[in-house]
Amino acid sequence: MNRNLSDIVDNQIEEMKKVWLEEVRKSDYLKTYKTYSDEDTIKKGEAVYSHLSEWLKEGATNSEAEKYFDKVGAERFKQKFPLTEVHYAIYLLKKIFWNRIDWRDKVTGSFETANATKIMNVFNDYFDLANFHITRGYFNEILKTFDDEKKFSKEDLRSLLIKGKLNPEEVDDDEFIWRHV
Amino acid sequence: MVYESLIAIVESHLSDLTKTWADEVRKTTYLETYKKLSEAELTRRGNTLFSNIQNWLLKGATVDDAETYFYKLGTERFKEGFSVTEVYYALHLEKKVLWSFVAWKDEISGILEANDAIEFMAIINNYFDLGDFNIIRGYMNELYSQLKDSKKFDKKELESIIAGGALYQESNKEIGEKLFSEGLSIDLIK
Numbered sequence: 270m271n272r273n274l275s276d277i278v279d280n281q282i283e284e285m286k287k288v289w290l291e292e293v294r295k296s297d298y299l300k301t302y303k304t305y306s307d308e309d310t311i312k313k314g315e316a317v318y319s320h321l322s323e324w325l326k327e328g329a330t331n332s333e334a335e336k337y338f339d340k341v342g343a344e345r346f347k348q349k350f351p352l353t354e355v356h357y358a359i360y361l362l363k364k365i366f367w368n369r370i371d372w373r374d375k376v377t378g379s380f381e382t383a384n385a386t387k388i389m390n391v392f393n394d395y396f397d398l399a400n401f402h403i404t405r406g407y408f409n410e411i412l413k414t415f416d417d418e419k420k421f422s423k424e425d426l427r428s429l430l431i432k433g434k435l436n437p438e439e440v441d442d443d444e445f446i447w448r449h450v
Numbered sequence: 451m452v453y454e455s456l457i458a459i460v461e462s463h464l465s466d467l468t469k470t471w472a473d474e475v476r477k478t479t480y481l482e483t484y485k486k487l488s489e490a491e492l493t494r495r496g497n498t499l500f501s502n503i504q505n506w507l508l509k510g511a512t513v514d515d516a517e518t519y520f521y522k523l524g525t526e527r528f529k530e531g532f533s534v535t536e537v538y539y540a541l542h543l544e545k546k547v548l549w550s551f552v553a554w555k556d557e558i559s560g561i562l563e564a565n566d567a568i569e570f571m572a573i574i575n576n577y578f579d580l581g582d583f584n585i586i587r588g589y590m591n592e593l594y595s596q597l598k599d600s601k602k603f604d605k606k607e608l609e610s611i612i613a614g615g616a617l618y619q620e621s622n623k624e625i626g627e628k629l630f631s632e633g634l635s636i637d638l639i640k
Binding site: 351352353356357360363367386387389390393397400401404405408 | 533534535538539542545549552553567568571572575579582583586587590
């Protein structure tokens with residue numbers, strides 16, 4: 270079953286990464302992502318799907334994805350991404366994934382709800398896992414940064430944590446969360 | 451139809467959902483800060499979590515109330531000394547518990563059509579994605595407020611504000627196992 274699921278992901282990656290790039294370019298919220306080239310942006314999205322495929326091939330139990338997302342969290346902190354922006358990117362990648370999957374034909378042949386609920390659960394776990402480890406990697410990197418006070422001033426912290434993204438007045442509800450991909 | 455069914459499941463199983471969530475919290479070694487709460491307080495918080503999703507559904511799944519609720523939750527948990535990963539994991543557990551009840555209900559009654567199952571999952575995911583995002587917003591905002599008000603940002607001070615222990619549990623494999631859906635599969639919860 271897991272092999273079959275990873276094939277579904279592999280078969281969709283090319284399309285999904287294109288949609289991902291379009292979504293990033295359209296989004297008002299993903300300001301930091303938009304400072305990266307198309308190529309870099311695609312790589313970021315593609316890596317999430319590639320790791321999903323590998324994770325499934327290994328029976329959804331390997332720790333490579335865990336290590337990868339810890340690293341992503343740390344890197345995004347160093348790259349000055351607000352944590353909420355990274356979470357929103359994962360949310361978008363998940364939405365794109367769900368919308369690309371034709372559950373009835375490709376997962377079970379004849380769609381069976383019992384299988385579908387279990388399969389959906391496995392996929393959801395992956396994205397939850399991603400968010401959890403990104404958050405952990407991100408916060409651990411904050412702490413590491415504070416080892417060297419010269420590298421991190423009060424203004425740096427202000428710039429990182431606020432950046433408009435954490436201010437409730439500056440979050441566009443229409444664009445955020447309920448705008449389905 | 452899906453909304454009504456989901457409301458009915460939460461409504462009729464509110465105490466079971468709360469109890470299952472509280473049991474899961476107590477079973478995990480990861481949620482150390484939650485485990486310091488009294489039984490009554492843990493149950494109260496669990497009840498609030500599930501009641502809130504019920505209210506959200508009853509009001510037509512609008513953003514505002516849930517957003518405010520989760521933002522406040524993130525702020526409060528920060529003030530209480532929870533690590534953000536611990537709060538995130540507790541929310542993940544809530545989603546797993548809720549989904550396990552939906553799947554279980556379907557197994558005994560066959561209520562779910564294929565499209566319903568997808569819609570159920572989409573609604574539940576939307577709610578928890580909203581929660582995840584706004585908890586982090588609230589948490590990070592409170593972090594900033596506290597750091598802003600302080601005079602120095604040395605490591606010790608920062609750790610006392612944001613770490614809460616759980617960030618350092620690199621060797622704690624339980625969280626990984628559970629998120630890999632081994633220890634907390636639908637069948638196990640049920």
